[in-house]
Every structure is written in C-alpha cells, then in structure tokens.
Amino acid sequence: MTMQQFYDKHVWTKAVRDFMDLFVQGFVTARSYESSMLWFVWYITQCDGRHRIFATSNGGQERKFVGGSMQISEGLAKKLGNEKVLLKSPVTKIEQKAHEVVVQDLNGKQFSAKYVIVATPLPLQQKIVYEPPLPSRRNQLIQRLPMGSVIKTFMYYNTPFWRKKGCCGSAAIDDQDGLIGFCLDDVKPDGSHPAIMGFILADKARKYCDLTKEERKKRISELYSKVFQTDEALNPIHYEEMDWLAEQWSGGCYTTMMPPGFLTKFGREIRKPIGRLYFAGTETATYWSGYMEGAIQAGERAGREILAEMGKIRSDQIWQDEPEDKEILPHPFETSFWERHAPSVPVFLCLTTTALLVGGGVAGTLVYHKYFR
Structure with a gap:
C-alpha cells in the first residue's frame, strides 16, 4: 500500500494527516500517494528512526561543512x-x-x-x-x-531577522498556496551571508517549475514574511535556486x-x-x-x-x-512515558469503553454500540 492509503485508514485527524503528508514530502520529495509504505518505513528506520531523521540537534539535519561539502x-x-x-x-x-x-x-x-x-x-x-x-x-x-521532485532555494538578507525575533529559522510550512514546505537557517558559521534555505517539494515543485526565477523569489519572500511575521522578509538582497527536476544528469533529488x-x-x-x-x-x-x-x-x-x-x-x-x-556519535533521545506507551485511538476507545462497561452503566453500552458494532 501507499503511505496515503495507510494513514487514510489509520489516522483519525486532519492535522496529523496533513503533517504526515508534509513529513513524507520533506524526506523523500514525493507525495504520500506515490510512496510505498514499506519503503518509507524502511527509509525512516535505516536513518535510526523518526527522531533522528527529523531532528536538527543530534539528528540528520545537524551539521554542515565549513567551506562546503x-x-x-x-x-x-x-x-x-x-x-x-x-x-x-x-x-x-x-x-x-x-x-x-x-x-x-x-x-x-x-x-x-x-x-x-x-x-x-x-x-x-x-x-x-x-x-x-x-x-x-x-x-x-x-x-x-x-527520482524525487524538489527545487532547493536560498533567500539572502542583510541581517538574520528571524534570530532577532528569537526564531531558529526552521519551519514546516503547511500552506496550500505557499511554495516552500520546509525551510532552515543557513547563516554561515562566522555570521556572514544570512539566508534561509527552503525546499519546494513534490507536487509543488512540479507545479511551480514553470514560474520564472523572479516569480518564485517574490512568492517565497512573501511566504517568509507571513511565516516569520515581519516585512523584513520582503526585502531579500539575493536569491539562488537549483531546479533539480531539470538537471538531466540526476533527473531529480x-x-x-x-x-x-x-x-x-x-x-x-x-x-x-x-x-x-x-x-x-x-x-x-x-x-x-x-x-x-x-x-x-x-x-x-x-x-x-x-x-x-x-x-x-x-x-x-x-x-x-x-x-x-x-x-x-549520536546520543539517545529522551522520551516521555506517554511518547513510548501512548495507545492508538481505537485502543484508547476500547479501554474507555471497558471502564464504562465495568461500571455497569448505560453509557458504556451506548459507546460500545456507537464505535464497535
């Protein structure tokens, strides 16, 4: 099955479905309806799990090379x-x-x-x-x-305004009309060349690859202004991008x-x-x-x-x-008891229903009929 089929069947809320779709796009630059569930679960596992692959500190997004890779x-x-x-x-x-x-x-x-x-x-x-x-x-x-579909972008500014606002520069952006799905701070180690690196992912990369570079620059700066809640984002001093869809010797990324x-x-x-x-x-x-x-x-x-x-x-x-x-060396992540042992929604309802039925009340019978008949 696809990842889409899996969470359509098992995920109960729109917020989590939307997050899961963005999670898939961010890591394999494909939509959930395209991606094998078996492969995606393997992909996350061989990167040491969802905490490791998603984290910046102590995770897959932590380090860059001084001077470039x-x-x-x-x-x-x-x-x-x-x-x-x-x-x-x-x-x-x-x-x-x-x-x-x-x-x-x-x-x-x-x-x-x-x-x-x-x-x-x-x-x-x-x-x-x-x-x-x-x-x-x-x-x-x-x-x-x-190959996956992504356009990688860099928006440069005079100052790292997001840091002055107490923001780290990293954002998962759930905006239907916004081009960027995920962005990261890209200020150099000495504090120079402040920039935000952003990814146009999957369907959006395929949809917006026909825009001109200037059009993408304008729409992305407007989106960052909305995300970081400041007009400073509207005035970049430089913009760079790589349209991996058009790169014939990789075919995508x-x-x-x-x-x-x-x-x-x-x-x-x-x-x-x-x-x-x-x-x-x-x-x-x-x-x-x-x-x-x-x-x-x-x-x-x-x-x-x-x-x-x-x-x-x-x-x-x-x-x-x-x-x-x-x-x-990676360090273990600290997790709470509920992160390790939280029940699924069906199990939670089953436990709740069992508690009501033990009490002998009519409410327990009604819950049982509503959810399990």
Missing part, C-alpha cells in the same frame, strides 16, 4: 590526480568482455578496466547501452524508479522514490553485481540511504566487493563499515 570531491580528485578525474564525459555504453570492461563516453572516447562501479542515479542508468544486455529483472528495475510493490519484487536486485559491473550510489546503502553518508557507505561497500572478488580481502569483510567518528 564540495571539498570532499575536490580532495579525492587531488589525491587521485586531477587528470584522472574526467568531467563532462557522460557514459553511453558499457561492454563486458571475458577479462575486462570497456566504457565509452558521449565524446566517443573508450576506457577499459577489470571492473566498473556504476554509481549514477538508478533511473539514469537507462541512458546507457549495455553489451551484453542487462538481465531481465535489472532491466525492469531501472524502469520503475522515478534527493533520491529515488520507490512505489508500492517495488521492494518485494526488485529489492534484492538493487546492489547485486552483474558480471564485472558493481553498483553503488546512495540508493544502494543500508543506512542513511538518500544522504551523503549513505553514498559513502555504498561506495566503500562496492569497493570492498571488488577487493573480495580479487582475493584482496575476505568476503565477510565486505560489510565491515568504517568506525564512527567519536566526536559526532
């Missing part, structure tokens, strides 16, 4: 030798031979290696010609996984969205090697899939798979993850 890519390129890292060379064909793999790019250049790791987004793997053709299930798999039935039919194929082809990418991770951490785990795992195939390591070392950094 592009430094990771640049550092790797420098270590490998920049001349060995080829940009603007999209792969068009992969041919597996008896003892090597030949890769051809859009410029007609060919490269050979003993093994190849494919880490492109799963839907984009359809753009590659495979020789021999992919096995049946893998061929079907990459046809059934759309943050990750692929798995529809109902996908995991049970194709889940085991996602990271299964095919001859000398191995698969990485954040979608193939088993923790923090959809995040940078998942992408790193997937790359390390694919590398160790090849090392095991070459006899360099044992097969039981493939899933031997790198140790966690002790400075950023």
Whole structure:
C-alpha cells in the first residue's frame, strides 16, 4: 500500500494527516500517494528512526561543512590526480568482455578496466547501452524508479531577522498556496551571508517549475514574511535556486522514490553485481540511504566487493563499515512515558469503553454500540 492509503485508514485527524503528508514530502520529495509504505518505513528506520531523521540537534539535519561539502570531491580528485578525474564525459555504453570492461563516453572516447562501479542515479542508468544486455529483472528495475521532485532555494538578507525575533529559522510550512514546505537557517558559521534555505517539494515543485526565477523569489519572500511575521522578509538582497527536476544528469533529488510493490519484487536486485559491473550510489546503502553518508557507505561497500572478488580481502569483510567518528556519535533521545506507551485511538476507545462497561452503566453500552458494532 501507499503511505496515503495507510494513514487514510489509520489516522483519525486532519492535522496529523496533513503533517504526515508534509513529513513524507520533506524526506523523500514525493507525495504520500506515490510512496510505498514499506519503503518509507524502511527509509525512516535505516536513518535510526523518526527522531533522528527529523531532528536538527543530534539528528540528520545537524551539521554542515565549513567551506562546503564540495571539498570532499575536490580532495579525492587531488589525491587521485586531477587528470584522472574526467568531467563532462557522460557514459553511453558499457561492454563486458571475458577479462575486462570497456566504457565509452558521449565524446566517443573508450576506457577499459577489470571492473566498473556504476554509481549514477538508478533511473539514469537507462541512458546507457549495455553489451551484453542487462538481465531481465535489472532491466525492469531501472524502469520503475522515478527520482524525487524538489527545487532547493536560498533567500539572502542583510541581517538574520528571524534570530532577532528569537526564531531558529526552521519551519514546516503547511500552506496550500505557499511554495516552500520546509525551510532552515543557513547563516554561515562566522555570521556572514544570512539566508534561509527552503525546499519546494513534490507536487509543488512540479507545479511551480514553470514560474520564472523572479516569480518564485517574490512568492517565497512573501511566504517568509507571513511565516516569520515581519516585512523584513520582503526585502531579500539575493536569491539562488537549483531546479533539480531539470538537471538531466540526476533527473531529480534527493533520491529515488520507490512505489508500492517495488521492494518485494526488485529489492534484492538493487546492489547485486552483474558480471564485472558493481553498483553503488546512495540508493544502494543500508543506512542513511538518500544522504551523503549513505553514498559513502555504498561506495566503500562496492569497493570492498571488488577487493573480495580479487582475493584482496575476505568476503565477510565486505560489510565491515568504517568506525564512527567519536566526536559526532549520536546520543539517545529522551522520551516521555506517554511518547513510548501512548495507545492508538481505537485502543484508547476500547479501554474507555471497558471502564464504562465495568461500571455497569448505560453509557458504556451506548459507546460500545456507537464505535464497535
């Protein structure tokens, strides 16, 4: 079933249904009617649960890189030798031979290696010609996984006015006509370049991608004025955005969205090697899939798979993850008794009815007939 079908059946209030829909959109950039419930529950679980994935402090939204995360890519390129890292060379064909793999790019250049790791987004793997053709299930798999839909925005101001008002800058915005579904403070560590980062999510991204950049800027600044209750939000000094829907070499963001039935039919194929082809990418991770951490785990795992195939390591070392950094280990969340043990609405009504029936009153019989007949 979809997430929509699940909470239509089990959620009792409109406020919670609306929050759940925004929760799904915020984390997988798809609507609840598109998303497999099984996959979404797995997605939350492999990010250490709803508290961890949702939290800023001690959670998935806590940290940024001073100087930007592009430094990771640049550092790797420098270590490998920049001349060995080829940009603007999209792969068009992969041919597996008896003892090597030949890769051809859009410029007609060919490269050979003993093994190849494919880490492109799963839907984009359809753009590659495979020789021999992919096995049946893998061929079907990459046809059934759309990318999420999001436009990421940055609205810059002279001052972080939201901080002066005692606000953290983070908001989940339930506004039918508002473009942004979720926003975060993006002031740099030294206090410079105050900005609010906001996400246009799922259906709204698909609806408002036809607006001009200036039109989106105007509507978003008006929304922030409404959210933070100040006219200062109406006067940004700069605006940047990334329309991931239009990015042809990713197809969308943050990750692929798995529809109902996908995991049970194709889940085991996602990271299964095919001859000398191995698969990485954040979608193939088993923790923090959809995040940078998942992408790193997937790359390390694919590398160790090849090392095991070459006899360099044992097969039981493939899933031997790198140790966690002790400075950023997650801490347990403190929860109240009722957070841990609150009954569902049907159970609460059942308990209430039982208490009334024990009392022998007519009211208990009426409640029983109303809710349980």
